[in-house]
Amino acid sequence: MQEKIIEILSVAKDWMTASELADKGKWRSPAHVGLALKQMTGVEHRTSPTKKMDNGMPAKEYKLVDKSFQEQMAVIRKNRTTEPKMPIDKECCNAAKVVATTASQEVSELRNRISELELDATRMLEYLGEKNQRIEALEEEIGQRNREIEKLIADRNSHRDDVMLWERTMMKMVGEDGVGSVSRAISTLQSDLGHARIQIDALNEQLMAGEEAVDVKDAARGYLVCAPKRKPAKLMKAESAVARAKSAAKATGRGEVFALVPVGVATRKQIRAVEFKERAA
Structure with missing residues (x-):
């Protein structure tokens, strides 16, 4: 060799x-x-x-x-x-001791290396365990956020339904289509109601100034029912006007009944001229 x-x-x-x-x-x-x-x-x-x-x-x-x-x-x-x-026993023993010592050293080094690897594996498992706990906490937080978002969406849908119901109710009350039309119709109704009240006040003043007291119910030729957010309704019978006012009060909180007393009649002549004749009391 x-x-x-x-x-x-x-x-x-x-x-x-x-x-x-x-x-x-x-x-x-x-x-x-x-x-x-x-x-x-x-x-x-x-x-x-x-x-x-x-x-x-x-x-x-x-x-x-x-x-x-x-x-x-x-x-x-x-x-x-x-x-x-021939090698003597001492030489063989020395060779065997050298081989055994080398093998023992290698085994010891391998054991040390295995211990180091086991320690690294233990540390890695601990690290992974901490990361898994963090992931579980994040998943729980994400679930809570999702539940809050779902609640907000449900609240938004409920509010939208309430707004749509209000719009349908207003359109049904005034007989108009669209939010802009509803606003214009409410303004028109408020203006008409103001004019009606002015006319009623003028009629009351005329009645108060007359020599003979006249019963409003006897002189009335119809009745006007007014309620908040509703179009004024003209009825011919007092009982019907009272019933309509009560129904409006249940829905809107208030219903008023006004007597319509004739003041005069406007007629068109053949010459296409319009003339107003005051009616005697």
């Missing part, structure tokens, strides 16, 4: 590890190659700055000292006996 090692190292251009020598010489055990290298006198060794063993530790590198291949072979032949020398 030593001759083969010297032959390989003599043509090598750089340092070689025991594993590389074993691969080159087709030996099974790099440990036996390393043991043989330690017994050789013409071989230098160092700790590799870049190469590592399977356990992650720096590997040992070897190369020949500054001697020729023939000089190295001469040294080996000089040290060789005529008969093959």
Whole structure:
């Protein structure tokens, strides 16, 4: 084995590890190659700055000292006996101790590495557990926000339904279409109501100024029912006007009944002239 090692190292251009020598010489055990290298006198060794063993530790590198291949072979032949020398028990024990020590060191290093990996795994599990708790808290917060949004949407829909119901009620009351038309109709009704009240006040003044007191109910030729947010209604019978006012009061809170007393009649003549004749009391 030593001759083969010297032959390989003599043509090598750089340092070689025991594993590389074993691969080159087709030996099974790099440990036996390393043991043989330690017994050789013409071989230098160092700790590799870049190469590592399977356990992650720096590997040992070897190369020949500054001697020729023939000089190295001469040294080996000089040290060789005529008969093959059988290794004594002490040498075998020493070799076994070296192999066992190396294996024990490798096992210890592997155990340390496994402990480090287990510690890293434990820390990773703790980290993942904290992240899972954070994710669960965020999911709960998102669910609460979704419930609040759903409630806001329901409130908005309810408010919209209330507004639509109010619009339909107003349109039904005034007989108009659209919010703008409803506003205009309310303004018109308020103006008509003002004019009606002015006429009623004028009629009352005329009645008060007359020589003979006249019963308003007897002089009435109809009745006007007025209620907030409703179009004034003209009825001919007092009973119907009172019933309409009561119904309006239930819905709007107030209903007023006014007697319509004739003041005069406007007629169109044949000459297309309009004339107003005051009616005698």
